[in-house]
Amino acid sequence: MNVVHAESLRRSFGKFTAVDGIDFSIRHGECYGFLGPNGAGKTTTVMMVQGYLPPTDGSLSVFGMDVRNYALEIKAKLGVVSQEGNLDRDLTVMQNLVTYARYFNIPKKTALSRAEELIGFFKLESRKYVQLKTLSGGMLRRLAIARALINNPDLLILDEPTTGLDPQARHMIWRRLLSLKQQGVTMILTTHYMEEAERLCDRVAIMNRGTVLMEGKPAELVKNAMGEEVVEVRVAVEEEKNFQSRVRSLGVKYEQHGETFYLYTQDGKGLMPSVLEMNHSFAVHRRTTLEDLFLHLSGRSLSDL
Amino acid sequence: MTARLLRATRVWQRNFDVFKRYYVASIVGNIGEPILYLFGIGVGLGALVKEVEGVSYLAFIAPGMLAAASMNAAAFECTFGAYTRMAEQKTWDGMLATPLSLDDIVLGEIMWGATKGTLASFLMLVILILAGLFDKYEEIPLIMLNMFALGASIAAIAICYSAVSRSYEFFNFFFTLFLTPMLLFTGIYFPLDRLPPWFSSFFMIFPTTHSVAINRFLFYGGDALKPIIGSLFLLAFVPIAVMIASRLAKRRLIPAP
Numbered sequence: 001m002n003v004v005h006a007e008s009l010r011r012s013f014g015k016f017t018a019v020d021g022i023d024f025s026i027r028h029g030e031c032y033g034f035l036g037p038n039g040a041g042k043t044t045t046v047m048m049v050q051g052y053l054p055p056t057d058g059s060l061s062v063f064g065m066d067v068r069n070y071a072l073e074i075k076a077k078l079g080v081v082s083q084e085g086n087l088d089r090d091l092t093v094m095q096n097l098v099t100y101a102r103y104f105n106i107p108k109k110t111a112l113s114r115a116e117e118l119i120g121f122f123k124l125e126s127r128k129y130v131q132l133k134t135l136s137g138g139m140l141r142r143l144a145i146a147r148a149l150i151n152n153p154d155l156l157i158l159d160e161p162t163t164g165l166d167p168q169a170r171h172m173i174w175r176r177l178l179s180l181k182q183q184g185v186t187m188i189l190t191t192h193y194m195e196e197a198e199r200l201c202d203r204v205a206i207m208n209r210g211t212v213l214m215e216g217k218p219a220e221l222v223k224n225a226m227g228e229e230v231v232e233v234r235v236a237v238e239e240e241k242n243f244q245s246r247v248r249s250l251g252v253k254y255e256q257h258g259e260t261f262y263l264y265t266q267d268g269k270g271l272m273p274s275v276l277e278m279n280h281s282f283a284v285h286r287r288t289t290l291e292d293l294f295l296h297l298s299g300r301s302l303s304d305l
Numbered sequence: 306m307t308a309r310l311l312r313a314t315r316v317w318q319r320n321f322d323v324f325k326r327y328y329v330a331s332i333v334g335n336i337g338e339p340i341l342y343l344f345g346i347g348v349g350l351g352a353l354v355k356e357v358e359g360v361s362y363l364a365f366i367a368p369g370m371l372a373a374a375s376m377n378a379a380a381f382e383c384t385f386g387a388y389t390r391m392a393e394q395k396t397w398d399g400m401l402a403t404p405l406s407l408d409d410i411v412l413g414e415i416m417w418g419a420t421k422g423t424l425a426s427f428l429m430l431v432i433l434i435l436a437g438l439f440d441k442y443e444e445i446p447l448i449m450l451n452m453f454a455l456g457a458s459i460a461a462i463a464i465c466y467s468a469v470s471r472s473y474e475f476f477n478f479f480f481t482l483f484l485t486p487m488l489l490f491t492g493i494y495f496p497l498d499r500l501p502p503w504f505s506s507f508f509m510i511f512p513t514t515h516s517v518a519i520n521r522f523l524f525y526g527g528d529a530l531k532p533i534i535g536s537l538f539l540l541a542f543v544p545i546a547v548m549i550a551s552r553l554a555k556r557r558l559i560p561a562p
Contacts, residue, residue, distance in 0.1 A: 050402060052559065053560070056562040057562075071406070072406060075403060076404045078402070080402035082398065082402065084395060084398075085395075086396065087399065088319070088394070088396055088399060090326075091319075091322070099318075099322065100403065102315050103312075103405050104403055104404060105311070105404070147399075148402075151403075
């Protein structure tokens with residue numbers, strides 16, 4: 001059975017339509033990502049899934065229950081990490097977990113042992129009894145995820161879980177999320193970090209202006225749209241024109257974003273020598289990634305990247 | 306209903322946990338002012354006034370000071386306190402991701418505001434007892450019930466106001482245009498029949514007027530009509546005010562589809 005199922009889901013705020021008739025299904029045990037620029041409708045979508053915002057139109061069920069009629073029942077089985085941190089700043093780390101457990105009506109004894117377990121899993125042992133203002137951004141985010149797991153949720157919703165974190169903190173969170181995934185936790189993730197989506201998500205939906213542009217496994221989406229290999233070349237500004245005409249003469253499909261050229265080819269190895277001959281400041285031959293697909297789409301249709 | 310009350314209690318417990326850390330500052334803030342007024346005005350002004358309704362001026366204002374304490378505490382809690390949790394710290398948003406609904410949260414906040422009001426008036430009552438101004442101990446439960454109802458009324462009104470406020474600055478209006486008139490014109494400092502009838506009957510729509518009348522009856526007895534009407538008024542007022550507070554909070558936090 002699908003954990004989440006949406007059909008022609010729509011949500012507007014006054015005249016503005018944030019989500020404009022999207023369909024998606026999320027299966028048990030998978031990590032599903034909503035990607036897209038700011039304002040694409042990702043957060044509105046997950047806020048509907050978590051029963052916070054009632055949909056304007058269309059159908060949306062979570063655990064087989066309609067979000068319009070069963071919000072409280074659905075919320076009892078969800079874990080939510082929202083984009084704007086809403087940890088309880090008046091409480092300590094431990095109190096945040098135990099108080100949250102109480103909202104779920106979890107008995108105190110269970111709550112305490114669960115809290116201890118989560119504090120260990122998220123490496124917050126040394127901060128157990130401190131006020132939140134002494135915690136770093138990465139620790140706060142880890143605590144937010146720990147709090148969302150206090151009720152052993154059947155679905156974990158993460159709205160931009162690593163936005164604003166330094167790389168080390170981000171990797172730490174990715175490791176924790178991957179391990180949760182291995183434990184079989186179903187997850188919904190919104191992000192604008194392509195690397196994050198590639199590492200964590202089994203399937204992604206790329207959104208823009210309230211609609212889903214494409215949906216599928218990240219690797220397949222990239223392969224179908226961009227091929228498997230790319231040669232990325234950066235050139236000096238004054239060399240751009242010259243480089244452009246040289247690339248054209250090679251007859252490969254390319255895209256230009258600023259002073260970086262992306263040469264899409266089946267045979268990157270064969271192409272490299274002729275690229276290296278040209279005047280460039282940086283050149284690399286690599287596999288295509290979601291980021292390439294994203295840049296490709298941004299040239300055409302993604303808004304305000 | 307029981308389930309809803311249990312969920313609202315979770316919000317109450319959370320606020321109580323936080324209160325335990327700051328209770329001294331919180332209590333001083335809530336009853337300090339009423340105590341100063343009680344003795345400042347009661348003793349100072351009382352020297353100029355012989356008797357009001359058969360008791361000394363200090364004794365006359367004593368029951369009203371309990372109401373003032375409850376009102377003050379509930380109003381502060383559900384303006385600055387609740388607004389901070391709703392708009393600044395997003396504590397309510399965090400709660401909304403759990404099986405608590407916004408109705409539960411609003412009810413829990415009002416229950417908490419009423420509790421703080423009751424606590425403040427109880428401490429005030431202890432001071433009245435120590436000052437020899439009160440000795441009808443058998444009336445304490447009813448007085449406290451009355452103070453809880455008043456606290457709940459003011460808390461609900463304060464939540465309504467918080468739900469439509471855009472910043473802390475807006476609370477100036479609340480305290481100047483609403484709370485201060487309620488302190489002055491609801492029979493706390495002088496009998497309402499001193500005012501033109503149209504003016505005093507306007508203040509009959511405020512819960513404080515009724516609560517003060519009930520307290521005064523419980524302190525000194527007298528005509529039972531006013532306190533009976535007052536009790537009925539509070540019984541109707543609290544649930545309606547809670548409902549409106551819920552409605553306004555919803556309008557602010559959860560945009561209609």
